[in-house]
Amino acid sequence: MSGMLEKEVPADDGGGLLAQVAPPVLVVDGLIVEHRNGTTGEAFRAVDGVSLRVAAGESTAVVGESGSGKTTLAMAATGLGPRSGGRVELLGHALDGLSRRRLRDLRPEVQIVFQDPHGSLDGRQSVRSGLRELRRLQRERTAWIDDAALLERVRLSPDLLDRYPHQLSGGQAQRVCIARALLMRPRLIVADEPTSGLDVSVQADVLDLLREVRETTGAALLMISHDLAVVRSVCETVHVMRRGRVVESGPCETVFTDSADAYTRELIAAMPGARWRARR
Ligand SMILES: Nc1ncnc2c1ncn2[C@@H]1O[C@H](COP(=O)(O)OP(=O)(O)OP(=O)(O)O)[C@@H](O)[C@H]1O
Ligand SMILES: [Mg+2]
Numbered sequence: 205m206s207g208m209l210e211k212e213v214p215a216d217d218g219g220g221l222l223a224q225v226a227p228p229v230l231v232v233d234g235l236i237v238e239h240r241n242g243t244t245g246e247a248f249r250a251v252d253g254v255s256l257r258v259a260a261g262e263s264t265a266v267v268g269e270s271g272s273g274k275t276t277l278a279m280a281a282t283g284l285g286p287r288s289g290g291r292v293e294l295l296g297h298a299l300d301g302l303s304r305r306r307l308r309d310l311r312p313e314v315q316i317v318f319q320d321p322h323g324s325l326d327g328r329q330s331v332r333s334g335l336r337e338l339r340r341l342q343r344e345r346t347a348w349i350d351d352a353a354l355l356e357r358v359r360l361s362p363d364l365l366d367r368y369p370h371q372l373s374g375g376q377a378q379r380v381c382i383a384r385a386l387l388m389r390p391r392l393i394v395a396d397e398p399t400s401g402l403d404v405s406v407q408a409d410v411l412d413l414l415r416e417v418r419e420t421t422g423a424a425l426l427m428i429s430h431d432l433a434v435v436r437s438v439c440e441t442v443h444v445m446r447r448g449r450v451v452e453s454g455p456c457e458t459v460f461t462d463s464a465d466a467y468t469r470e471l472i473a474a475m476p477g478a479r480w481r482a483r484r
Contacts, residue, residue: 226260227296229392229424230281236289237273237280237448250276252448253290258392263418263425265435265456268445269471274428277445278394281426282314283307295391312342315385317414319397321377325369331355331380332365338387346387358383358413375406379413386417393418396428411438432475436460444468 237251251273258264266274279285283299292299318324339346352362358379399407418425429435442459444452452465463469
């Protein structure tokens with residue numbers, strides 16, 4: 205593909221043309237992560253030979269029962285967690301052989317949104333001073349928007365800038381986390397159960413926001429979730445994990461409505477949102 209064509213693709217393409225011409229933002233090939241069992245001390249594979257790729261601008265989900273290795277996969281795939289084997293290519297760079305410095309340079313382009321927003325924010329910093337610190341670390345990258353406009357982008361009042369995390373509701377705190385991610389203009393956002401710690405009433409708003417961020421910035425999204433309705437509302441493709449392995453992958457519509465795999469069918473039946481699916 206010619207370089208010229210790549211440049212002509214708009215940044216807010218939202219995953220269509222961009223996904224076809226730009227290199228994938230994440231390639232995971234035969235990834236293995238071993239942990240030690242806390243009781244027996246024996247090593248076991250929490251991630252056992254997982255391969256997947258996330259195209260530029262694409263929205264992909266990883267689902268699976270608790271303990272199936274989703275978070276371990278996400279951490280290893282973003283270079284934040286240990287890897288025991290296999291290959292990861294993040295934003296076109298193989299993590300093996302990447303210097304610490306180069307990895308640090310890539311860091312802002314990969315943003316992670318966790319389940320517990322209060323746990324992700326520094327309780328001693330107001331929203332404004334937290335943003336100031338990010339701006340100090342990444343002066344040029346963050347100059348595109350001011351604090352008030354950034355908060356407006358995540359539909360928060362700029363009045364909240366002087367609040368501390370404990371003075372924010374769960375939904376507001378998660379919006380602040382998303383704003384902090386957005387400030388870095390990431391090419392990949394990894395969201396690990398971003399709404400499961402929130403009240404049902406604000407879950408849909410936060411999902412809408414993630415969808416909007418993705419559509420307007422062209423960032424790819426790798427979302428980990430237990431909730432079928434969440435996955436279907438935000439993601440195009442899904443990977444189903446069981447005991448450290450991906451047992452099925454494909455477009456959400458196919459996997460959720462027409463799975464050939466017995467485990468996937470069982471998992472889907474047990475997931476929140478399954479009744480929502482049945483009613484439609
Ligand atoms: N640091 C660690 N040391 C030892 N074992 C770990 C560690 N982190 C995770 N594990 C184990 O690895 C397996 C996968 O854990 P992981 O957190 O990746 O699962 P998960 O799919 O994200 O689960 P959940 O849906 O509950 O968040 C589990 O058996 C877990 O107990
Ligand atoms: Mg997890």
